[in-house]
Amino acid sequence: MVSSATNFSRSGLSDWLIQRASAVVLGLYVLVLGWVFVSSPSLEFAEWSLLFDGLSMKIGTSLALLALCAHSWIGMWTVATDYLTKSHFGRHGTSLRLSFLGFCIIVILVYLVWGFQIVWSK
Amino acid sequence: MFGFEETNPVKDDRPIYLNLFQYKWPLVAIASILHRVSGVGVFFGIGVLLFLLQASLESQSSFELVRSSFQSPGLKILIWLIVSGLIYHFVAGVKHLIMDWGFGEDLRSAHLASQATIAVATISSLLAGVWLW
Ligand code: HEM
Numbered sequence: 001m002v003s004s005a006t007n008f009s010r011s012g013l014s015d016w017l018i019q020r021a022s023a024v025v026l027g028l029y030v031l032v033l034g035w036v037f038v039s040s041p042s043l044e045f046a047e048w049s050l051l052f053d054g055l056s057m058k059i060g061t062s063l064a065l066l067a068l069c070a071h072s073w074i075g076m077w078t079v080a081t082d083y084l085t086k087s088h089f090g091r092h093g094t095s096l097r098l099s100f101l102g103f104c105i106i107v108i109l110v111y112l113v114w115g116f117q118i119v120w121s122k
Numbered sequence: 123m124f125g126f127e128e129t130n131p132v133k134d135d136r137p138i139y140l141n142l143f144q145y146k147w148p149l150v151a152i153a154s155i156l157h158r159v160s161g162v163g164v165f166f167g168i169g170v171l172l173f174l175l176q177a178s179l180e181s182q183s184s185f186e187l188v189r190s191s192f193q194s195p196g197l198k199i200l201i202w203l204i205v206s207g208l209i210y211h212f213v214a215g216v217k218h219l220i221m222d223w224g225f226g227e228d229l230r231s232a233h234l235a236s237q238a239t240i241a242v243a244t245i246s247s248l249l250a251g252v253w254l255w
Contacts, residue, residue: 068168107165
């Protein structure tokens with residue numbers, strides 16, 4: 001099996017699986033939130049705040065955040081590996097790609113810590 | 123062997139020039155690249171959504187502030203773009219998962235599925251717009 005130094009799990013096949021599993025988690029979460037917005041068009045603070053006080057919502061949001069990290073890392077890695085390359089950008093291709101991926105890691109870590117803080121500090 | 127090597131005047135290490143704008147983009151390709159574009163867009167959009175989530179949960183008054191800031195057309199358009207990107211990525215993602223499972227892999231079904239994806243996502247984005255405005 002081909003392995004690579006910078007992708008998520010060092011194997012394309014399990015990356016593929018993790019991206020699908022995390023897509024399902026994110027999809028379910030998006031459906032739940034979408035349903036909340038559609039079913040109560042004039043959402044009030046009390047209702048909204050109560051929803052995020054519930055333990056199931058806290059756990060659900062945390063799981064969605066974890067899925068987001070895995071999913072978007074694999075996704076951004078795939079995109080960067082397709083376009084930010086030597087064949088597109090010449091000899092700076094590799095450093096461009098690695099800088100971009102480093103930036104993505106920072107964004108993902110910020111999302112994770114910040115999101116957990118929002119969810120669990122209430 | 124085919125008399126080809128001698129007569130071909132083009133050096134075979136010549137760089138290949140592919141002008142993507144010369145190609146006809148089939149619907150399936152458009153649906154696929156939109157999934158990618160929307161994925162990258164939503165990735166950065168999550169920052170805005172987290173900011174709104176934080177503000178909306180902080181207190182009654184900051185919740186009202188978020189709500190009144192929705193009146194500003196710029197912010198409204200930004201949120202609508204992020205939500206539309208998420209809707210498209212979601213719908214195309216579900217299509218992707220179904221096809222990963224092995225359904226609809228022939229050309230005709232793939233074309234139909236792409237049409238359905240674009241149609242469902244467009245209608246949902248319009249509805250999200252109606253909800254926001
Ligand atoms: C919520 C935040 C999300 C973000 C930031 C995100 C981001 C991304 C990115 C950047 C890619 C890479 C695109 C590519 O390789 O062409 C991707 C791929 C994918 N996404 Fe998402 N996504 C999100 C949610 C979802 C949801 C809800 C679903 C499904 C229901 C989903 C399904 C998929 C699938 C199946 C792929 C793989 C595409 C492929 O292998 O070509 N994603 N995502």
